Structure formats: C-alpha cells, structure tokens
Amino acid sequence: MADVLVVGAGPVGLVLAAGLRRHGVRVRIVDGRTEPLLFCRAIGVTPRTLEVYEEMGVAMDMINAGLWLEGVRVDLGGAVSRTQSVDLSDLPYASLGLPQPETERILTRHLSRLGVEIERGVTFLSLQQDGNRVRVQLVGADGSMETADFAYVAGCDGAHSDVRRAIGVGFSGEALPYPFMLGDVKAQWPADAGLPRGYALRALRVRENAPPDMFIAIPLPQPDRYRVSMLAGPEAAGPATDAVEHGLQSSQTGPTLADLQAVADRVMVRPPVLSDMRWSSLFRISMRLADSYRVGRVFIAGDAAHIHPPTGGQGMNTGIQDAFNLAWKLGLVIAGQATPALLDSYEAERRPVAQDVIKRTTEESLSLGRPRQPVDRLADTQILVSYRGGAGFHDHLAAARDARELAPLAGDRAPDAHGLVRSGVGFPLRLFDLMRGAGFRLVVAIDGAAASLAELEQRAATLGAAGFPVSVIAVQLAPDEARSTPAQPCHMAVARDAAGSFARAWRARPGDAFLVRPDGYLAWTARPFDMDSLVAALRNVFVAQ
Numbered sequence: 001m002a003d004v005l006v007v008g009a010g011p012v013g014l015v016l017a018a019g020l021r022r023h024g025v026r027v028r029i030v031d032g033r034t035e036p037l038l039f040c041r042a043i044g045v046t047p048r049t050l051e052v053y054e055e056m057g058v059a060m061d062m063i064n065a066g067l068w069l070e071g072v073r074v075d076l077g078g079a080v081s082r083t084q085s086v087d088l089s090d091l092p093y094a095s096l097g098l099p100q101p102e103t104e105r106i107l108t109r110h111l112s113r114l115g116v117e118i119e120r121g122v123t124f125l126s127l128q129q130d131g132n133r134v135r136v137q138l139v140g141a142d143g144s145m146e147t148a149d150f151a152y153v154a155g156c157d158g159a160h161s162d163v164r165r166a167i168g169v170g171f172s173g174e175a176l177p178y179p180f181m182l183g184d185v186k187a188q189w190p191a192d193a194g195l196p197r198g199y200a201l202r203a204l205r206v207r208e209n210a211p212p213d214m215f216i217a218i219p220l221p222q223p224d225r226y227r228v229s230m231l232a233g234p235e236a237a238g239p240a241t242d243a244v245e246h247g248l249q250s251s252q253t254g255p256t257l258a259d260l261q262a263v264a265d266r267v268m269v270r271p272p273v274l275s276d277m278r279w280s281s282l283f284r285i286s287m288r289l290a291d292s293y294r295v296g297r298v299f300i301a302g303d304a305a306h307i308h309p310p311t312g313g314q315g316m317n318t319g320i321q322d323a324f325n326l327a328w329k330l331g332l333v334i335a336g337q338a339t340p341a342l343l344d345s346y347e348a349e350r351r352p353v354a355q356d357v358i359k360r361t362t363e364e365s366l367s368l369g370r371p372r373q374p375v376d377r378l379a380d381t382q383i384l385v386s387y388r389g390g391a392g393f394h395d396h397l398a399a400a401r402d403a404r405e406l407a408p409l410a411g412d413r414a415p416d417a418h419g420l421v422r423s424g425v426g427f428p429l430r431l432f433d434l435m436r437g438a439g440f441r442l443v444v445a446i447d448g449a450a451a452s453l454a455e456l457e458q459r460a461a462t463l464g465a466a467g468f469p470v471s472v473i474a475v476q477l478a479p480d481e482a483r484s485t486p487a488q489p490c491h492m493a494v495a496r497d498a499a500g501s502f503a504r505a506w507r508a509r510p511g512d513a514f515l516v517r518p519d520g521y522l523a524w525t526a527r528p529f530d531m532d533s534l535v536a537a538l539r540n541v542f543v544a545q
Contacts, residue, residue, distance in 0.1 A: 023331025044313025419499025
C-alpha cells in the first residue's frame with residue numbers, strides 16, 4: 001500500500017512525488033488526463049527552482065532543454081523603447097525559459113527512474129478520512145471503481161481542484177474582468193528592430209479608461225519561437241461557467257493567427273510577422289488563495305492552493321517550492337522520525353509566501369502602462385523568500401550582531417559558496433556539492449587549529465549517538481596563503497574556504513554554526529556554536545530517541 005496519494009501530474013505533483021520517494025515514502029501519482037497537455041503554460045524557471053532541481057539531480061537536464069532569459073525590451077506606444085538586462089551572475093543560476101511540456105517530460109522520466117509511474121486516465125472521485133487514514137475513491141480509465149487507503153493525500157490538481165473541493169476548503173478571491181489570448185508562434189522581427197535571443201518583449205499602448213493594449217512575447221528554446229499573449233476582445237470572453245474560471249479555456253475556440261497578428265500590428269510601430277502557429281487558446285486570470293492548505297491528512301499545493309497573474313513567472317515556481325517544502329516533512333513523519341505536529345509548519349510557511357506573490361503580481365498587472373518603480377533585481381528569483389520569525393526557527397546569538405548585519409538568519413535560504421578545497425579532490429567545490437542530500441546538514445566554520453576540528457568531530461559523534469540524522473560539514477576559514485587542507489576525519493566532510501566565498505556569503509567567523517533543513521533553509525544559527533541550543537532545535541523536529 002502506498003503511503004501518499006498525489007493527485008495531479010503537473011510539475012508540482014511530479015516534484016512532490018519525486019521528493020517523497022527521495023525520502024523513502026511509498027507514493028502513487030494519478031492524473032485524469034490520458035496524455036500530458038501540449039500547451040506551453042508556464043515557461044519561466046526561477047533561480048531558486050533550479051536550486052531545487054539541482055538537489056533533485058535534474059538541473060542540467062532542464063538547462064540543456066531550456067533557454068536563459070536575459071532580459072526584456074519594453075515598447076511604449078512606439079514612442080519609447082528600452083532594453084533591460086538582468087545580471088544574476090552572483091547566484092548559482094540565472095532565470096531559465098523552459099516550456100512546461102518539457103519540464104513535465106524531464107520530471108516524469110526522473111520519477112520513473114525512482115520507480116514510480118504516473119497512472120494516467122485515473123480520476124479522483126471522493127475521499128473520507130479519520131485519524132489514521134484517508135480512504136479514496138478513484139475511477140480508472142476503463143470506468144472501473146477503486147477504493148484505496150492512504151496515510152496522506154496531496155491535491156496538486158490545479159485551480160479547479162477536486163481534492164480542495166472534497167475537503168471543503170474555500171478559494172477566496174476575484175478574477176480579472178477580461179480574458180487573454182495566447183499563441184505559440186514564430187516571429188520574424190524587422191531587420192533593424194530585432195529582438196536579441198533570450199529577450200522577452202512587452203509592448204504597450206495606453207488607452208483611456210480601459211486596460212492598456214498589449215503584446216507580450218516570451219522566447220522559447222527553439223529559434224524564433226515565442227509564446228505570445230495579449231488582451232482578448234469582449235467577443236472572446238464567452239459565458240462564465242465556473243466560479244474559479246482560471247487558466248486555459250480549452251472548451252472555447254482559440255484565436256487565429258490573424259487575430260494575434262492584428263494585435264501586434266495595432267500595438268507596435270515595427271511589429272514582427274507571425275507564422276507557424278502550433279496552438280492558441282484563451283486564458284483567464286484570477287487571484288485566489290485557499291482558506292487552508294490542509295484539512296487533517298489531506299494537503300493541497302500549487303494552483304490548487306493559489307492562483308494569480310502570470311507576471312514574473314511565479315506560479316509554477318511557487319507551487320514547486322510548496323512541494324519541496326511538504327515532501328521532506330511528510331517523509332520524516334511517515335518514517336516516525338518526527339511528530340505529525342511538524343506538518344503544521346507547511347501552511348504556516350507557504351501560505352504567506354503565496355499571499356505576497358498574489359499581492360505583487362496583481363499590483364504589477366494592474367499597473368501596466370504606468371511608470372514603474374525600480375524593482376529589486378532579485379524580486380522574482382525567489383532567492384529572497386524567507387520564513388524568518390516562524391515557529392521552529394531560532395538564532396542563538398551570544399552577543400550583538402555587530403558588523404554582520406547582513407548575515408543569513410534562521411528562516412533564510414542557505415546561500416551557496418564556491419572555490420572550496422577538499423583533501424583528495426583535485427578540483428574546487430561548491431558548498432551545495434557538500435550539502436547535497438535528503439537530510440539535515442550542520443555547517444560549521446572552523447579555524448586552522450587541529451583542536452577545533454577534533455572538538456567538532458566529537459560533537460558530530462555525539463549527535464549521531466543521540467540518534468539525530470544530521471550530516472556535519474566543516475568549512476575551514478583559512479587565509480589565502482594557507483596551502484594545506486585538513487585531513488578527512490570521521491563523521492563529517494571538511495573543506496577549506498580557499499576563495500573566501502563562504503566567509504563572505506555567510507558572514508562567518510570561526511565557531512559559527514548553521515543547521516540547514518532538507519529544503520535548503522536555515523533552521524538554526526549560532527554565533528558561536530552552542531551544543532545545548534542545537535540539541536533543543538533538533539528536538540523541535542525529531543522525536544525523542
């Protein structure tokens with residue numbers, strides 16, 4: 001019997017299922033569609049999602065299939081044209097463009113390698129739960145009925161989620177009053193007004209007492225191909241059939257190539273010539289947030305929990321972060337290593353993130369055509385997402401934070417560092433290389449003294465003897481002129497911060513310690529190391545051994 005049923009095999013469900021398998025959970029994943037959708041819905045992959053993919057082992061597959069998003073050209077009524085580039089070279093990854101069908105293909109193959117196949121054509125019908133299980137009714141592709149029990153159920157089944165409805169969770173919010181047209185086309189730009197490869201276009205023409213006329217083109221990996229979007233006229237709206245009414249309107253006829261070209265011609269002085277349309281659709285946008293992410297043993301994630309305008313490419317990525325957050329928590333609880341109380345932190349951490357995304361993307365959408373305030377270059381990267389101040393996060397500071405005011409604190413994403421040197425390894429490493437794994441990691445900054453390493457080795461042994469599944473990583477803050485690297489002791493990995501990257505990114509000094517969760521967020525920090533405080537932090541997560 002599977003421990004968890006995942007309903008929905010889009011990117012969020014696939015990441016959740018793969019994450020659960022990574023933590024040793026038996027999982028089934030079902031999807032009512034007999035085949036994946038070919039529509040290019042989500043495209044943008046944020047730097048933070050690529051870090052998740054790296055941890056999963058699929059980042060390079062995604063990168064090889066995608067296209068780096070270099071920036072955007074903004075045209076305002078033909079009067080102003082400016083190109084904006086975004087420099088993310090200080091991050092492990094930049095922003096990637098990858099059509100959702102490709103994302104799903106790579107994740108499906110990855111999940112298959114983990115021993116899990118998507119059960120397609122299997123529809124979720126209903127559920128009942130008690131304190132020990134969730135009893136689910138499923139309908140097979142042949143119409144056969146199945147009743148199965150699971151420890152937990154996760155609804156990753158989109159804005160019209162049947163799982164969300166089954167647990168009676170409201171989906172509060174509103175919808176934009178106008179639909180959009182989408183199309184996957186080739187675009188031939190005028191010779192003297194070409195769009196550099198990897199750049200998006202946002203062309204706007206302001207109208208009195210009406211939304212701005214717009215033509216938006218997002219580059220796809222294939223040369224000269226773009227996913228274009230624009231407002232649809234009132235005649236394209238069609239009748240409202242669902243209170244949620246969000247996403248592709250597959251029941252209505254999509255726009256023609258001539259419809260899309262007419263908007264480009266109207267909005268731009270030097271429009272591209274569109275051709276070779278592979279698909280088109282109408283699209284509706286709503287801003288809604290689930291009243292709860294969990295009822296008993298049933299969870300929701302992704303579009304089932306939050307929907308919003310596509311500005312900044314946050315939707316799929318926010319859902320993937322939901323899945324990555326939930327997977328390790330369910331894994332520990334199902335394995336008996338943590339109490340079910342840990343699962344309360346899923347909604348506590350992820351729902352405020354969705355609230356912020358809905359607020360920002362809605363404001364951005366409603367401000368089209370107006371002057372924009374300067375935007376933080378990291379605003380849409382998801383690198384800045386933090387859970388600071390939440391339950392289960394603690395900073396142990398022996399003194400005031402003095403000059404390290406920018407130091408990462410509990411609740412923040414653990415930053416990467418490069419140029420680490422490890423004994424016996426003939427090439428430099430990144431901190432993420434040393435931290436890769438499904439469990440908790442304790443990262444400790446040490447000096448060059450042998451006694452410091454011996455003391456940390458004893459502490460690592462103590463944690464292991466106490467039953468805490470924590471990997472220990474020691475980073476020696478040695479000066480550039482130090483040529484030796486510490487020998488490999490037992491119970492831990494040791495590397496030297498030869499480039500000083502770790503000391504800068506973590507604002508670290510010898511003796512500082514950081515507990516990193518499986519999802520790459522800091523659960524606890526101590527400046528300097530305090531063993532009693534660390535044990536207390538671990539006992540907040542793990543059951544007594």
